[in-house]
Amino acid sequence: MASRNSSNPVKKVPIHLQSSQNRLLIKNGKIVNATGITDGDIFIEDGSIKEIGRNLIIPGGTRTIDARGQYILPGGIDPHTHLQMPFMGTKSIDDFYTGTKAAVAGGTTMILDFVIPERGESLLDAYQKWRSWAENQVCCDYSFHVAITWWSDKVKSDMEVLVRDHGINSFKVFMAYKDVLMLRDHELIEVFEHCKKIGAIAQVHAENGDIISENTKKVLAAGVTGPEGHELSRPEEVEAEATNRACMLASQVNCPLYVVHVMSKSAGDVIAAKRQQGIVVFGEPIAASLGTDGTHYWNKCWRHAAAYVLSPPLRPDPSTPGYLMNLLARDDLQLTGTDNCTFTSEQKKLGTGDFSKIPNGVNGLEDRMSVIWEKGVHSGKMDPCRFVAVTSTAAAKIFNMYPQKGALITGSDADIVVWDPKKTRTISAKTHHHATDSNIFEGMVCHGVAEYVICGGRVCVDEGQVKVLQGYGKYISRAPNNPFVYDLVKAREAKKVAALKAVARDGYDGEMVSLVQNGIEKMTVSTQEVNHVQLPVALPPSAPVSSIFGNEDSMKSPTGSVKNQQESTFSVAGNTPPTENVSPPPPSISLKGIGIEEIGNQEPQRATIRVKAPPGGFSSGLW
DSSP: OOOTTSSOOEEOOOGGGOHHHHEEEEEEEEEEETTEEEEEEEEEETTEEEEEESSOOOOTTOEEEEOTTSEEEEOEEEEEEOOSOEETTEEOSOOHHHHHHHHHHHTEEEEEEEEOOOTTOOHHHHHHHHHHHHTTTOSSEEEEEEEOOSOSHHHHHHHHHHHHHHOOOEEEEESSSTTTTBOOHHHHHHHHHHHHHHTOEEEEEOOOHHHHHHHHHHHHHTTOOSTHHHHHHSOHHHHHHHHHHHHHHHHHHTOOEEEEEEOSHHHHHHHHHHHHTTOOEEEEEBHHHHHOOGGGGGOSOHHHHHTTOOSSOOOSOTTHHHHHHHHHHTTSSOOOBOOBOOOOHHHHGGGTTOGGGSOOOBOOTTTHHHHHIIIIIITTSSOHHHHHIIIIIHHHHHTTOTTTSSOOSTTSBOOEEEEEEEEEEEOOTTTOSSSSSOOTTTTOEEEEEEEEEEETTEEEEETTEEOOEETOOOBOOOOSSOHHHHHHHHHHHHHHHHHOOOOOOOOOEEEEEOOOGGGOOOEEEEHHHHTTSOOOSSOOOOOOHHHHHOOGGGGBOTTSSBOOTTOOOOOTTOOOOOOTTOOOOOOOBOOTTTTBOOBSOSSOOOOOOOOOSOTTOOOOSOO
């Protein structure tokens, strides 16, 4: 593969002047879709697939690519990139030209980037700003997600306009980056409710921002200021808790959820479990979490360690990449992105002396396809069909671009990769096409190389040589209410509605309440009678406390001292205890005729207190 400096950008020219690019035949290869592998040829004309089969009759002037012994794949779709994004006091170094050039070099033919408004900024203004940055720069097709960084009625209105007029059907929220991008739970619920209302899918960066904020203070106070502090302040359980909470909140309003950059075993397990429960959630591990680990944070070289800082962080458990790949292979996680957000070593130096100020982000756009093939297919964990699903088809389906994207069928866009599974390459910052000076996969040898890459019918990688066309890519609009997602939502909604059934009960007759105060011993209600009467709004005034407990003198013995609780009022002589301090009972309450039986009786009764305790009281000891 050529160096990133080996080719200058080719300016965009009208398609009709590119006659040699209009017609293309790829023959003798194995055509791989997510559903299966077939032998055949593909004829391309005017940017789309016109015919698939054997012994095709094609017009003259058609270029032929012999793919014998190679796979013909749908072009990769990276659903998670951040190109020239303003962040943490700087801007990611890969712009829309260098970023998409690197993508094409590795076999990715479409990206979905993120519009991230500042707090208080109009979503529409931010969207137009990002579009202006991408237009006339992108080398392949692209689209956008939009982040919700604050919440108001204006934001809700902007979301509706973006869906209706600008082809946006996905919105991202942050549970991290406290006081900058983070939303609170009540805001998350409202965003999820609105996403469902307008037929969009909600995406979430799942980390507990409050815990991270406190942990960061503690780690810095302990004298840990280097890149290792980044992982120590954002441990695995912080990601898992937020992932679980996001799934729970989305489930309550039945909003489809997409968890970006799954970085840990436990977060992956949460998503797998929630899917088993029927929750509509999709999980996206990235090239970094599948291809490397967080042991690099403890490297003695600060520059090396800082290059791996992203959020959530890579996990120091070296078995994590293989574990996530297993989840991906069996569809517990559904697709792969990169979270490509590159910074140079000089930019990373902003965090010298304070890990919390290191710009978060790593590379991946160019190397994702090779890393997934090496760690997934070459290792034997998945077959080429599953590879196509996790690198292209799933993204096309989830974000409502299928089968225009993500498939090799008649009528699909001619975004195609001719993949040589036997060829190898060694990843290095010296030869990649990114603008950054480091690569987190440095030195990795990968089987599987993009020999040819076709974007919209144009050969952009030709026998390994990158020949991109600046500004060639087009914006892809995506409609809401995607059936692939919302059919699942509707089915789950129907089950939830069916479960909302009240219990049929007969009328209730019996003792309703027992009261001592006011002399009321029992109150019995007949529902058949009380339904047609108006009950008193209040009971008679309460009797004085002394009428129930007696006055202070009644608590004394005849000698005037405090009464001995062991003294008895029983007398064999038949004497009765004095009664002068006992107040007469309160009058009986007669509610005859209104469905409540007569309460009390006409005979004087001594007020009593029911004490539910053994003699001597309860013991507080442990025996």
